[in-house]
Amino acid sequence: MKITFLGAAKTVTGSCYFIETSSCKMLVDCGMFQGSSKEETLNEEDFPFNPSELNYVLLTHAHIDHSGRIPKLYVDGFKGEIIATKATKELCEIMLPDSGYIQESEAEWKNRKRQRAGKPPVKPLYTYKDAVDCLKLFRSVKYDEMRNLTEDIRVRFRDAGHILGSSIIELWIREKGSEIKVVFSGDLGNKNIPILRDPTIIEDADYLVIESTYGNKVHGKSKDRVEDFVNIINETIDRGGNVVIPSFAVGRTQEVIYDLNKKREKYDARYDKFFNAPVYVDSPLATSATEVFRRNLDCYDEEAREYIENGDNPLDFPGLRFTKTPEESKALNEKKESMVIISASGMCDAGRIKHHLKHNLWRSESTILFVGYQAEGTLGRRLLDGAKTVKIFGEEISVNARIEMLEGLSGHADKEGLMSWLQGFKKKPEKVFIVHGEENVMADFSEAVKENLGVETVIPERGQSFVIGARGAMDEAEKLIPDVSFKRLAVIDILETLKEEFDFLSDEIINDLKQDKEDEEVDKLRARLKKLESEILDVLKQMG
The missing domain is CATH 3.60.15.10 (Ribonuclease Z/Hydroxyacylglutathione hydrolase-like)
Incomplete structure (x- = not known):
């Protein structure tokens, strides 16, 4: 073969x-x-x-x-x-x-x-x-x-x-x-x-x-994972912020719900803030997927089966809410109360999560909590790598929120x-x-x-x-x-690198120009940039 x-x-x-x-x-x-x-x-x-x-x-x-x-x-x-x-x-x-x-x-x-x-x-x-x-x-x-x-x-x-x-x-x-x-x-x-x-x-x-x-x-230990999870949520609620969890609609979302349900069972005073904050699953796909989970109990482990046999639904708990319409999703960003928002996509490149990031990334009191792998080139990976600003829907957003990754939930x-x-x-x-x-x-x-x-x-x-x-x-x-495929991808790779470099250099030059500069220095920079602009436009015309 x-x-x-x-x-x-x-x-x-x-x-x-x-x-x-x-x-x-x-x-x-x-x-x-x-x-x-x-x-x-x-x-x-x-x-x-x-x-x-x-x-x-x-x-x-x-x-x-x-x-x-x-x-x-x-x-x-x-x-x-x-x-x-x-x-x-x-x-x-x-x-x-x-x-x-x-x-x-x-x-x-x-x-x-x-x-x-x-x-x-x-x-x-x-x-x-x-x-x-x-x-x-x-x-x-x-x-x-x-x-x-x-x-x-x-x-x-x-x-x-x-x-x-x-x-x-x-x-x-x-x-x-x-x-x-x-x-x-x-x-x-x-x-x-x-x-x-x-x-x-x-x-x-x-x-x-x-x-x-x-x-x-090596992921963190299970006990540390649970404690870290609760601590991050409590600390964010103390600051008056939201916890936004970019989560894959299938798999991570249901597992996060399950973990939250287990914490409710072991409730103590440390979880007061946590359980008084609403938890929203804001993803139509995640809502449908959760129903598929409920229909396939034969795939569950012994612990989850025990919950079911005792009359508990391991994918539900008081305070858990599912949004259905785009209007309900938008309304979340108008609420003043602190909340936990679980939303797709898990890598932040599509779906409702981008709206929640737009409304929370600039807030120092909020937390973006990653619970799954972030591929190279995705918005989620850029945030984990320490980006200071990101573009969402064409708007430059400052990253002031706390960024956390719990790999133990992967x-x-x-x-x-x-x-x-x-x-x-x-x-x-x-x-x-x-x-x-x-x-x-x-x-x-x-x-x-x-x-x-x-x-x-x-x-x-x-x-x-x-x-x-x-x-x-x-x-x-x-x-x-064929080799032509790899050559074409190499060109795209160069363009991606240039795009990142231009964004970085643009910020550097703008900050530099805010300082006192001689007119001669500014004229030289402008001439060099115009020449570079002309060369890039020539390349683009040849491609077109």
């Missing part, structure tokens, strides 16, 4: 692995790239294969960076089966149409600008209807159930403990008289994560494809969790392919795997293929993705 790494290769988003055997072609995941303009541009590229020839998509979980390009795959001709757990299927039924709506809205916004510039309109990546139509291809499978795809290919989905319905995929492929087993970790959850079971231990594999999001970091296993899961293999993989991580993190994690497990590791490039079989893995020299 041959496996080609088309996404989450030396980056965190866009998970997609193309598998070819003598009798079958399939994908494991078909995710959307998120983050910088360079990353997001990848979503527009044609698939480097014929989608109509694909037989299956095996989907590890519903997060958009793993499922978000499935509607495009459908539009481009895919008519095979999408196999996922029941909970993943139900979450995709709300997440993919929501993504389609976002694609249409973004295209509409771009086209208004293009129309004013006399340029032809662009099409959305896919529409709401495309996303709804692709749902008919989904087929549900139960955890731990062996399923035959062909006479020579078997698959089994195991619990990954990352979000509701998330899976580790075990794939057995028989070719030329011998069988090999390839395991895809998907996104692995933390141990003792709220609601969900711990990731299933896999005992054997010939080859392993493993995520590495937090492959060189749905991804840290370095210790990943290594612990790897050590569960009784038969160690012959080769471990490391994906879904930033380059420096992957390099560190790769060294840790080699040192602790004594197995060979590979950090694949995007488009790199490997022929794997009973005799080992061989790198294919020819890449499916």
Whole structure:
């Protein structure tokens, strides 16, 4: 068989692995790239294969960076089966149409600008209807159930403990008289994560494809996480501010609600302020996803089941409120009382969260509390990296609010969790392919795997293929993705860097000009800037 790494290769988003055997072609995941303009541009590229020839998509979980390009795959001709757990299927039924709506809205916004510039309109990546139509291809499978795809290919989905319905995929492929087993970790959850079971231990594999999001970091301890969470909220309420939690609508939001409910059970005087402040979930998608959580109790761990058996709803508590309409969302920013606002998107690049950031970032009494991974190039990452000002809806906003990150609430296993899961293999993989991580993190994690497990590791490039079989893995020299794609992305990367540099230098020069300067110095600066402006305009005209 041959496996080609088309996404989450030396980056965190866009998970997609193309598998070819003598009798079958399939994908494991078909995710959307998120983050910088360079990353997001990848979503527009044609698939480097014929989608109509694909037989299956095996989907590890519903997060958009793993499922978000499935509607495009459908539009481009895919008519095979999408196999996922029941909970993943139900979450995709709300997440993919929501993504389609976002694609249409973004295209509409771009086209208004293009129309004013006399340029032809662009099409959305896919529409709401495309996303709804692709749902008919989904087929549900139960955890731990062996399923035959062909006479020579078997698959089994195991619990990954990352979000509701998330899976580790075990794939057995028989070719030329011998069988090999390839395991895809998907996104692995933390141990003792709220609601969900711990990731299933896999005992054997010939080859392993493993995520590495937090492959060189260790999360805080669970007890510290809970205490820190309450302390941050109480301190913010004392200052008269709001706690704004950018949260992924599926997974983190429900886990935060669950944690808040547990704190109510262990109520003491320290939580007076906390429980007197309303908690708003301001995301229509999160509201729908919470209903899916309530319908899939079979995915819950023992603790969550015990709550239910005792008549408690672990996803509800007094003071929890769900907003439904845009008007209700806007009204939150007009209230004088302190509150906790949980809102999507988790990386702050779309949705209602941007409005709440606009109204709270400049307030020194408010807190922005991150509970999930922030990809490079996103607004959330810029805030965590210490940005002093950010642009939201074209307006420059000063960052005066307290910025905090509670990695212990992350749905991804840290370095210790990943290594612990790897050590569960009784038969160690012959080769471990490391994906879904930033380059420096992957390099560190790769060294840790080699040192602790004594197995060979590979950090694949995007488009790199490997022929794997009973005799080992061989790198294919020819890449499916043409060099012109990488050259185009390199240009976009340069433009992104220039944009950041211009923003920084602009602030520096403006501050400098506020000081006393000789007219001659100002004239020289103006002449140099005019020359630079002319050169940039020449480049843009040639591009147009």
